[in-house]
Amino acid sequence: MSTTTTNGNRPRPNHHTVVAIVEDKPGVLMRVSSLFRRRGFNIESLTVGHSEEPGLSRMTILIDGESAPIEQVEKQLYKLIDVVKVSDLSNEEMVAREIALIKVRANNVNRHELLDIATVFRADVVDIATNSIILQVVGDEEKVDGLIKMLEPYGIRELSRTGRIAMVRGTKTTTVHEAEPEKIARIHEKAGRRVEGVELPFSSD
Amino acid sequence: MARKTGAQITLETLQREGVDTIFGYPGGVVLPLYDTLPQFPGIKHILVRHEQGAAHMADGYARASGRMGVCLGTSGPGATNLVTGICTSWMDSTPVFALTGNVARTLLGRDGFQEADITGITHSITKHNYLVMNASEIALSIREAAHICRTGRPGPVLVDIPKDVFQEEAEFDYPGQVSLRGYKPTTEGHAGMIRRAAELIDQAKRPIIIAGHGVIWGEAQQELVALAEKAQIPVITTFLGIGGFPESHVLSYGWLGMHGMFYANMAADQADVVIGMGMRFDDRAMGRFQGFNPTAKIIHVDIDPAEIGKNFKTLVPIVGSVKNVIPRITAEVKEQTRPDWIRWIEQQKDEHPSLEIRETRRMLPQYVVRSLYEETQGKATIVTGVGQHQMWAGQHYFYNRPRQLITSGGLGTMGFELPAAIGAQVALPDQEIWAICGDGSFQMTLQEMAVLVDEQLPVKMAIFNNGYLGMIRQWQQLFYDKGYSSCGISQPDFCKLADAYGIRAIRVEHKSEVEGAIREARAHQGPILVDFMIDQEENVWPMVPAGAALSETLEAPAEEMAR
Numbered sequence: 088m089s090t091t092t093t094n095g096n097r098p099r100p101n102h103h104t105v106v107a108i109v110e111d112k113p114g115v116l117m118r119v120s121s122l123f124r125r126r127g128f129n130i131e132s133l134t135v136g137h138s139e140e141p142g143l144s145r146m147t148i149l150i151d152g153e154s155a156p157i158e159q160v161e162k163q164l165y166k167l168i169d170v171v172k173v174s175d176l177s178n179e180e181m182v183a184r185e186i187a188l189i190k191v192r193a194n195n196v197n198r199h200e201l202l203d204i205a206t207v208f209r210a211d212v213v214d215i216a217t218n219s220i221i222l223q224v225v226g227d228e229e230k231v232d233g234l235i236k237m238l239e240p241y242g243i244r245e246l247s248r249t250g251r252i253a254m255v256r257g258t259k260t261t262t263v264h265e266a267e268p269e270k271i272a273r274i275h276e277k278a279g280r281r282v283e284g285v286e287l288p289f290s291s292d
Numbered sequence: 293m294a295r296k297t298g299a300q301i302t303l304e305t306l307q308r309e310g311v312d313t314i315f316g317y318p319g320g321v322v323l324p325l326y327d328t329l330p331q332f333p334g335i336k337h338i339l340v341r342h343e344q345g346a347a348h349m350a351d352g353y354a355r356a357s358g359r360m361g362v363c364l365g366t367s368g369p370g371a372t373n374l375v376t377g378i379c380t381s382w383m384d385s386t387p388v389f390a391l392t393g394n395v396a397r398t399l400l401g402r403d404g405f406q407e408a409d410i411t412g413i414t415h416s417i418t419k420h421n422y423l424v425m426n427a428s429e430i431a432l433s434i435r436e437a438a439h440i441c442r443t444g445r446p447g448p449v450l451v452d453i454p455k456d457v458f459q460e461e462a463e464f465d466y467p468g469q470v471s472l473r474g475y476k477p478t479t480e481g482h483a484g485m486i487r488r489a490a491e492l493i494d495q496a497k498r499p500i501i502i503a504g505h506g507v508i509w510g511e512a513q514q515e516l517v518a519l520a521e522k523a524q525i526p527v528i529t530t531f532l533g534i535g536g537f538p539e540s541h542v543l544s545y546g547w548l549g550m551h552g553m554f555y556a557n558m559a560a561d562q563a564d565v566v567i568g569m570g571m572r573f574d575d576r577a578m579g580r581f582q583g584f585n586p587t588a589k590i591i592h593v594d595i596d597p598a599e600i601g602k603n604f605k606t607l608v609p610i611v612g613s614v615k616n617v618i619p620r621i622t623a624e625v626k627e628q629t630r631p632d633w634i635r636w637i638e639q640q641k642d643e644h645p646s647l648e649i650r651e652t653r654r655m656l657p658q659y660v661v662r663s664l665y666e667e668t669q670g671k672a673t674i675v676t677g678v679g680q681h682q683m684w685a686g687q688h689y690f691y692n693r694p695r696q697l698i699t700s701g702g703l704g705t706m707g708f709e710l711p712a713a714i715g716a717q718v719a720l721p722d723q724e725i726w727a728i729c730g731d732g733s734f735q736m737t738l739q740e741m742a743v744l745v746d747e748q749l750p751v752k753m754a755i756f757n758n759g760y761l762g763m764i765r766q767w768q769q770l771f772y773d774k775g776y777s778s779c780g781i782s783q784p785d786f787c788k789l790a791d792a793y794g795i796r797a798i799r800v801e802h803k804s805e806v807e808g809a810i811r812e813a814r815a816h817q818g819p820i821l822v823d824f825m826i827d828q829e830e831n832v833w834p835m836v837p838a839g840a841a842l843s844e845t846l847e848a849p850a851e852e853m854a855r
Binding site for chain 2: 117166
């Protein structure tokens with residue numbers, strides 16, 4: 088199994104992870120999706136949720152770069168008044184994850200096999216019934232794809248994936264407020280907290 | 293602070309934003325607003341006959357004056373009728389503020405009578421739009437919308453207000469300043485890029501400036517003249533850029549594009565440095581993108597970063613307003629002359645004059661436009677519809693003043709001429725305004741003649757009557773082997789129609805009557821319609837066929853010139 092290392096996932100060729108910080112207002116999702124539709128930009132996945140700042144939402148958009156020059160995508164997004172900040176994370180060191188819930192057929196004979204597979208993928212069993220189980224897996228798309236492939240022979244009854252969310256590693260942020268001032272960073276460093284650029288001693292997934 | 297109704301807040305805010313005219317049409321849900329209108333004598337309401345007319349009038353008002361134009365429609369059909377006009381303004385980047393009513397909040401989303409999701413419908417054709425759900429939010433929404441509408445690259449906005457929000461009371465507090473964290477237009481060009489542009493211009497052997505609509509909206513005509521003169525750069529404009537550089541200037545070489553002047557197209561095609569100023573490298577201007585001057589180095593100045601690099605690879609991108617950037621380039625470029633390059637373009641012009649009108653006894657449309665130019669001493673404001681007459685109006689009148697030609701370039705909206713001319717005349721009551729109308733185009737919005745009568749506006753309508761949708765006929769003749777299909781168009785007797793509205797009319801059937809009719813129209817105090825029965829099968833030349841490159845510009849074939 089390919090574990091995701093600090094470099095995050097291997098990016099798919101021509102795919103870009105774009106993070107847009109947007110005003111948390113009605114219609115903003117439509118404005119963004121309608122922009123992609125009318126300009127012919129293909130979206131692989133789009134995930135929205137609250138950000139660290141009240142009033143701002145964070146969208147993570149996985150874009151097929153073949154369909155659009157990424158620079159145009161960013162500029163067009165910026166033209167929307169409700170879009171406050173756009174960042175292309177593709178060339179950054181980033182953590183990119185998605186969650187999948189997978190409901191698989193299971194019976195007394197193969198349940199153990201399924202649990203073994205789940206263990207290898209560090210997937211959690213979140214529901215179990217006489218002839219099905221739900222697995223929850225967190226990881227990059229490749230890992231989720233890998234698990235799905237392993238489960239297919241058993242019969243996948245239902246599949247739900249969140250799409251990618253992503254974040255740049257280290258102190259750099261894609262938020263709209265100021266980065267951590269140097270002084271505060273030094274205090275953290277003295278206190279033995281994680282310092283920018285140092286890799287964690289364990290794989291984070 | 294005082295408590296006011298939503299309707300009062302709406303009008304009060306608009307008034308404080310400098311709005312003096314609203315082009316509108318009442319309907320059920322905007323009745324509270326109409327009930328409040330008499331309390332605001334500073335705002336004149338002009339009753340249109342169709343909401344599309346209202347949007348075009350607001351657009352014409354904006355284009356003629358540079359101020360924001362306001363149109364108003366009721367919910368449902370009132371709002372959707374505005375859409376063509378809003379999109380026209382969107383494509384040409386003009387500041388139009390559309391105000392619509394909607395059904396009461398409790399009915400929203402329930403398909404109530406005359407409900408339309410107008411904010412959803414206009415998402416992709418406005419800079420921004422608002423559905424205002426509380427009276428307390430009206431003032432800020434309108435102020436923000438007006439700010440977005442007028443600043444940066446101008447463009448239409450829409451504010452949709454449910455009926456009961458007009459009726460609801462709230463504390464009125466006029467917001468002092470607008471601050472939108474997602475909207476900060478860049479006006480100052482990047483100094484390093486400006487220096488690179490100047491260096492490139494200094495080294496260029498065959499530079500050309502293509503001036504667009506942005507030069508007019510950025511009010512940078514004088515700045516552009518100064519740059520062109522100092523560095524001796526020939527200037528051509530886009531169709532919408534006409535008037536952004538005086539056409540009488542020695543460095544002016546007309547406009548480029550599908551029906552642009554042959555020499556303008558050749559100059560753009562042969563230039564080694566192309567300087568786009570406040571324009572967007574549109575396909576109608578540039579011809580087939582892959583076929584356009586492959587070795588040109590492109591400098592592109594525009595206030596909208598998304599326009600840069602959209603259609604062409606740009607060597608020197610400069611995001612900023614032309615008003616800010618052009619003088620800074622001028623300050624850095626060297627004074628020089630470019631006799632060889634200018635001589636080459638002059639030679640093209642001598643060999644391919646493009647704008648010569650041939651001698652014939654028939655009434656050629658080009659001749660009518662040229663006569664109008666001469667009779668008005670080139671001072672009138674010309675408003676056009678869309679089609680052949682639009683191109684002739686662009687070619688054979690000569691424009692020296694920004695905002696002198698008002699035309700739907702981007703969307704190509706037929707029926708634009710009459711309402712836009714009305715809007716322009718409302719904005720500039722003392723200006724001589726001619727609406728050059730196609731007989732097809734005019735029939736799309738002719739009901740607005742009633743507004744001319746109501747408001748006693750002295751708009752002169754010149755109908756180019758050839759019994760055809762001329763541009764369609766031309767394409768069918770040239771590219772569909774003369775397979776004429778639905779291009780012949782019948783029309784009412786325009787003179788009788790004008791008469792029925794109470795508007796004076798003159799029919800011109802012979803070439804010899806053209807000047808006299810124009811003089812009579814000019815001398816007439818009120819609105820007047822002149823029906824020019826022009827030659828029926830005249831084509832617009834030069835022409836870059838769809839999908840061809842500028843270098844493949846066709847001129848009038850010899851047999852047509854001999855006709």
